[in-house]
Amino acid sequence: MNPNLSQLVLRSQLIRVMEGLEHFVQLDLLELYDNQVEELACLGDGEDGAPGKTLRVLDMSYNVIRDMQPVMFCPNLQELYLANNKLRNMAGLGSLTKLRKIDLGANRIREMDAAELAPLVHLEELWLGKNKIERIEGLSTLKKLRRLDIQSNRLTQVENLTSQTETLEELYLAHNGIATEGTILPSGLGQTFELLNVLDLSRNRLTQVNQLGHLKSLEELWLSGNKIATFDDVQNLSSLGESLQTVYLEYNPLQEDPLYRKKLAELIPSLSQIDATLI
Known part of the structure:
Protein backbone atom coordinates (compact mmCIF):
# COMPACT_ATOMS: atom_id res chain seq x y z
CA MET A 1 0.00 0.00 0.00
CA ASN A 2 1.23 3.50 -0.86
CA PRO A 3 3.17 4.90 2.16
CA ASN A 4 2.16 8.41 1.07
CA LEU A 5 -1.53 7.64 1.47
CA SER A 6 -3.35 10.59 3.07
CA GLN A 7 -6.61 8.85 4.03
CA LEU A 8 -7.30 5.32 5.23
CA VAL A 9 -10.91 4.26 5.84
CA LEU A 10 -11.74 0.70 6.91
CA ARG A 11 -15.30 0.69 8.25
CA SER A 12 -17.12 -2.42 9.50
CA GLN A 13 -14.34 -4.90 8.66
CA LEU A 14 -14.20 -6.97 11.89
CA ILE A 15 -10.67 -5.66 12.54
CA ARG A 16 -9.42 -6.58 16.01
CA VAL A 17 -5.81 -5.34 16.00
CA MET A 18 -4.31 -2.07 14.74
CA GLU A 19 -1.09 -3.00 12.95
CA GLY A 20 1.00 -2.10 9.92
CA LEU A 21 0.24 1.61 10.20
CA GLU A 22 3.80 2.74 10.93
CA HIS A 23 4.62 2.93 7.21
CA PHE A 24 2.14 5.71 6.48
CA VAL A 25 4.16 8.90 6.79
CA GLN A 26 1.58 11.34 5.42
CA LEU A 27 -1.66 9.99 6.83
CA ASP A 28 -4.13 12.78 7.49
CA LEU A 29 -7.29 10.76 8.26
CA LEU A 30 -7.58 7.33 9.87
CA GLU A 31 -11.03 5.79 10.24
CA LEU A 32 -11.60 2.33 11.70
CA TYR A 33 -15.24 2.95 12.60
CA ASP A 34 -17.34 -0.05 13.64
CA ASN A 35 -14.74 -2.76 14.08
CA GLN A 36 -13.63 -4.84 17.09
CA VAL A 37 -10.46 -2.97 18.00
CA GLU A 38 -9.56 -3.32 21.68
CA GLU A 39 -6.44 -1.16 21.84
CA LEU A 40 -5.16 2.00 20.17
CA ALA A 41 -1.83 0.76 18.80
CA CYS A 42 0.85 1.68 16.25
CA LEU A 43 0.04 5.38 16.40
CA GLY A 44 3.61 6.44 17.10
CA ASP A 45 5.67 3.43 16.02
CA GLY A 46 6.91 4.70 12.67
CA GLU A 47 9.69 7.01 11.58
CA ASP A 48 9.30 10.52 13.03
CA GLY A 49 6.23 9.40 14.96
CA ALA A 50 4.23 8.12 12.00
CA PRO A 51 1.35 7.76 11.50
CA GLY A 52 0.13 9.69 14.56
CA LYS A 53 2.21 12.79 14.04
CA THR A 54 0.50 13.73 10.77
CA LEU A 55 -3.06 12.71 11.68
CA ARG A 56 -5.66 15.45 11.81
CA VAL A 57 -8.76 13.23 12.02
CA LEU A 58 -9.01 9.97 13.97
CA ASP A 59 -12.29 8.04 14.06
CA MET A 60 -12.30 4.91 16.22
CA SER A 61 -15.99 4.99 17.16
CA TYR A 62 -17.93 1.76 17.69
CA ASN A 63 -15.06 -0.40 18.87
CA VAL A 64 -14.22 -1.86 22.31
CA ILE A 65 -11.39 0.48 23.36
CA ARG A 66 -10.87 0.94 27.11
CA ASP A 67 -7.85 3.27 27.15
CA MET A 68 -7.44 6.38 25.01
CA GLN A 69 -4.03 7.47 26.32
CA PRO A 70 -2.22 6.48 23.08
CA VAL A 71 -3.88 9.45 21.37
CA MET A 72 -0.98 11.43 22.84
CA PHE A 73 0.99 10.23 19.81
CA CYS A 74 -1.29 12.36 17.61
CA PRO A 75 -0.35 15.93 18.63
CA ASN A 76 -1.82 17.54 15.51
CA LEU A 77 -5.30 16.02 15.78
CA GLN A 78 -8.15 18.44 15.13
CA GLU A 79 -11.02 15.93 15.27
CA LEU A 80 -11.25 12.87 17.53
CA TYR A 81 -14.14 10.39 17.48
CA LEU A 82 -14.24 7.65 20.11
CA ALA A 83 -17.97 7.25 20.62
CA ASN A 84 -19.42 3.88 21.62
CA ASN A 85 -16.36 2.36 23.21
CA LYS A 86 -15.66 1.34 26.81
CA LEU A 87 -13.78 4.39 28.06
CA ARG A 88 -14.03 5.28 31.75
CA ASN A 89 -12.04 8.52 31.72
CA MET A 90 -10.49 11.20 29.50
CA ALA A 91 -6.83 10.36 30.09
CA GLY A 92 -4.72 11.35 27.08
CA LEU A 93 -6.78 14.29 25.85
CA GLY A 94 -4.62 16.92 27.50
CA SER A 95 -1.80 16.57 24.98
CA LEU A 96 -4.07 17.28 21.99
CA THR A 97 -3.91 21.05 22.11
CA LYS A 98 -5.06 21.55 18.51
CA LEU A 99 -8.36 19.70 18.90
CA ARG A 100 -11.48 21.43 17.61
CA LYS A 101 -13.99 18.59 17.91
CA ILE A 102 -14.30 15.60 20.28
CA ASP A 103 -16.96 12.92 20.38
CA LEU A 104 -16.78 10.63 23.42
CA GLY A 105 -20.46 9.78 23.50
CA ALA A 106 -21.80 6.43 24.72
CA ASN A 107 -18.88 5.45 26.92
CA ARG A 108 -18.64 5.03 30.71
CA ILE A 109 -17.09 8.38 31.61
CA ARG A 110 -18.09 9.71 35.04
CA GLU A 111 -16.17 12.99 35.23
CA MET A 112 -15.37 15.94 32.98
CA ASP A 113 -11.68 15.95 33.88
CA ALA A 114 -10.45 19.55 34.20
CA ALA A 115 -6.79 18.56 33.92
CA GLU A 116 -7.42 16.88 30.56
CA LEU A 117 -9.80 19.51 29.19
CA ALA A 118 -7.91 22.64 30.26
CA PRO A 119 -5.24 22.54 27.49
CA LEU A 120 -7.88 22.25 24.74
CA VAL A 121 -8.23 25.99 24.24
CA HIS A 122 -9.19 25.69 20.56
CA LEU A 123 -12.03 23.23 21.15
CA GLU A 124 -15.30 24.17 19.45
CA GLU A 125 -17.41 21.02 19.87
CA LEU A 126 -17.60 18.63 22.82
CA TRP A 127 -19.94 15.64 22.60
CA LEU A 128 -20.34 13.61 25.81
CA GLY A 129 -23.86 12.18 25.54
CA LYS A 130 -24.75 8.79 27.04
CA ASN A 131 -22.10 8.63 29.74
CA LYS A 132 -22.39 8.73 33.55
CA ILE A 133 -21.44 12.35 34.17
CA GLU A 134 -22.98 13.98 37.25
CA ARG A 135 -21.65 17.52 36.94
CA ILE A 136 -20.70 20.06 34.27
CA GLU A 137 -17.15 21.15 35.03
CA GLY A 138 -13.66 21.61 33.58
CA LEU A 139 -14.69 24.10 30.89
CA SER A 140 -13.13 27.30 32.19
CA THR A 141 -10.42 27.50 29.49
CA LEU A 142 -12.67 26.41 26.61
CA LYS A 143 -13.54 29.91 25.47
CA LYS A 144 -14.17 28.94 21.84
CA LEU A 145 -16.74 26.23 22.59
CA ARG A 146 -19.77 26.46 20.27
CA ARG A 147 -21.52 23.12 20.77
CA LEU A 148 -21.83 21.17 24.01
CA ASP A 149 -23.70 17.87 24.29
CA ILE A 150 -24.14 16.18 27.69
CA GLN A 151 -27.42 14.40 26.96
CA SER A 152 -28.38 11.20 28.73
CA ASN A 153 -26.11 11.57 31.72
CA ARG A 154 -26.80 12.13 35.43
Missing part, protein backbone atom coordinates in the same frame (compact mmCIF):
# COMPACT_ATOMS: atom_id res chain seq x y z
CA LEU A 155 -26.89 15.92 35.63
CA THR A 156 -29.16 17.66 38.13
CA GLN A 157 -28.18 21.24 37.37
CA VAL A 158 -26.64 23.46 34.69
CA GLU A 159 -23.49 25.15 35.93
CA ASN A 160 -19.91 26.23 35.21
CA LEU A 161 -20.55 27.76 31.79
CA THR A 162 -19.20 31.23 32.57
CA SER A 163 -16.46 30.96 29.92
CA GLN A 164 -18.94 30.14 27.15
CA THR A 165 -21.37 33.07 27.38
CA GLU A 166 -19.96 34.72 24.24
CA THR A 167 -19.48 31.63 22.08
CA LEU A 168 -21.95 28.85 22.92
CA GLU A 169 -24.48 28.30 20.12
CA GLU A 170 -25.98 24.87 20.90
CA LEU A 171 -26.50 23.19 24.27
CA TYR A 172 -27.93 19.67 24.50
CA LEU A 173 -28.97 18.47 27.98
CA ALA A 174 -31.89 16.13 27.31
CA HIS A 175 -32.50 12.96 29.34
CA ASN A 176 -30.95 14.06 32.61
CA GLY A 177 -32.43 14.80 36.04
CA ILE A 178 -32.46 18.60 35.85
CA ALA A 179 -35.22 20.26 37.86
CA THR A 180 -36.38 23.86 37.57
CA GLU A 181 -34.02 25.07 40.30
CA GLY A 182 -31.13 23.51 38.39
CA THR A 183 -31.63 25.97 35.53
CA ILE A 184 -31.25 29.21 37.49
CA LEU A 185 -27.67 29.00 38.75
CA PRO A 186 -25.60 32.15 38.15
CA SER A 187 -22.84 30.11 36.48
CA GLY A 188 -25.34 28.27 34.27
CA LEU A 189 -28.52 29.28 32.46
CA GLY A 190 -28.95 32.22 34.79
CA GLN A 191 -26.44 34.02 32.58
CA THR A 192 -26.98 35.72 29.24
CA PHE A 193 -25.62 33.77 26.28
CA GLU A 194 -25.11 36.05 23.31
CA LEU A 195 -25.23 33.41 20.57
CA LEU A 196 -27.18 30.49 22.06
CA ASN A 197 -29.75 29.49 19.43
CA VAL A 198 -30.51 25.83 20.31
CA LEU A 199 -31.31 24.64 23.84
CA ASP A 200 -32.49 21.08 24.47
CA LEU A 201 -33.85 20.35 27.95
CA SER A 202 -36.20 17.55 26.91
CA ARG A 203 -36.90 14.66 29.27
CA ASN A 204 -35.85 16.35 32.49
CA ARG A 205 -37.86 17.39 35.58
CA LEU A 206 -38.82 20.96 34.76
CA THR A 207 -42.11 22.28 36.10
CA GLN A 208 -41.84 25.72 34.51
CA VAL A 209 -39.50 27.62 32.17
CA ASN A 210 -40.15 31.28 32.91
CA GLN A 211 -36.54 31.47 34.05
CA LEU A 212 -35.41 31.10 30.40
CA GLY A 213 -37.08 34.28 29.18
CA HIS A 214 -33.81 36.20 29.11
CA LEU A 215 -32.19 33.93 26.47
CA LYS A 216 -33.05 36.32 23.65
CA SER A 217 -31.04 34.62 20.90
CA LEU A 218 -32.88 31.27 21.12
CA GLU A 219 -34.27 29.96 17.83
CA GLU A 220 -35.06 26.39 18.94
CA LEU A 221 -36.19 25.36 22.43
CA TRP A 222 -36.78 21.69 23.17
CA LEU A 223 -38.78 20.98 26.35
CA SER A 224 -40.59 17.73 25.54
CA GLY A 225 -41.31 15.23 28.29
CA ASN A 226 -41.06 17.46 31.34
CA LYS A 227 -43.70 18.32 33.97
CA ILE A 228 -44.89 21.67 32.64
CA ALA A 229 -48.61 21.87 33.41
CA THR A 230 -50.02 25.33 32.59
CA PHE A 231 -49.47 28.27 30.27
CA ASP A 232 -48.50 30.34 33.29
CA ASP A 233 -45.44 28.10 33.49
CA VAL A 234 -44.26 29.22 30.03
CA GLN A 235 -45.55 32.80 30.06
CA ASN A 236 -42.11 34.44 29.93
CA LEU A 237 -41.32 32.72 26.66
CA SER A 238 -43.35 35.52 25.09
CA SER A 239 -40.26 37.68 25.49
CA LEU A 240 -38.49 35.43 22.97
CA GLY A 241 -41.03 36.32 20.30
CA GLU A 242 -38.54 38.00 18.00
CA SER A 243 -36.15 35.06 17.58
CA LEU A 244 -37.81 31.82 18.68
CA GLN A 245 -38.96 29.77 15.68
CA THR A 246 -39.37 26.24 17.04
CA VAL A 247 -40.60 24.98 20.39
CA TYR A 248 -41.20 21.42 21.54
CA LEU A 249 -43.54 21.02 24.51
CA GLU A 250 -45.15 17.67 23.65
CA TYR A 251 -45.45 15.03 26.38
CA ASN A 252 -45.98 17.69 29.03
CA PRO A 253 -49.33 17.99 30.90
CA LEU A 254 -49.67 21.36 29.13
CA GLN A 255 -50.27 19.55 25.83
CA GLU A 256 -53.63 18.26 27.07
CA ASP A 257 -55.13 21.75 26.71
CA PRO A 258 -57.47 21.56 23.68
CA LEU A 259 -56.19 24.96 22.52
CA TYR A 260 -52.56 24.04 23.11
CA ARG A 261 -51.24 24.95 19.66
CA LYS A 262 -53.38 28.07 19.28
CA LYS A 263 -52.33 29.46 22.67
CA LEU A 264 -48.65 28.80 22.00
CA ALA A 265 -48.80 30.51 18.63
CA GLU A 266 -50.46 33.54 20.21
CA LEU A 267 -47.95 33.62 23.07
CA ILE A 268 -44.94 33.46 20.73
CA PRO A 269 -45.92 35.02 17.36
CA SER A 270 -42.55 34.29 15.75
CA LEU A 271 -43.07 30.49 15.91
CA SER A 272 -43.03 28.60 12.64
CA GLN A 273 -43.07 25.14 14.24
CA ILE A 274 -44.71 23.66 17.33
CA ASP A 275 -43.45 20.19 18.15
CA ALA A 276 -42.95 18.29 14.89
CA THR A 277 -45.61 20.21 12.97
CA LEU A 278 -45.21 23.43 11.02
CA ILE A 279 -47.68 26.18 11.79
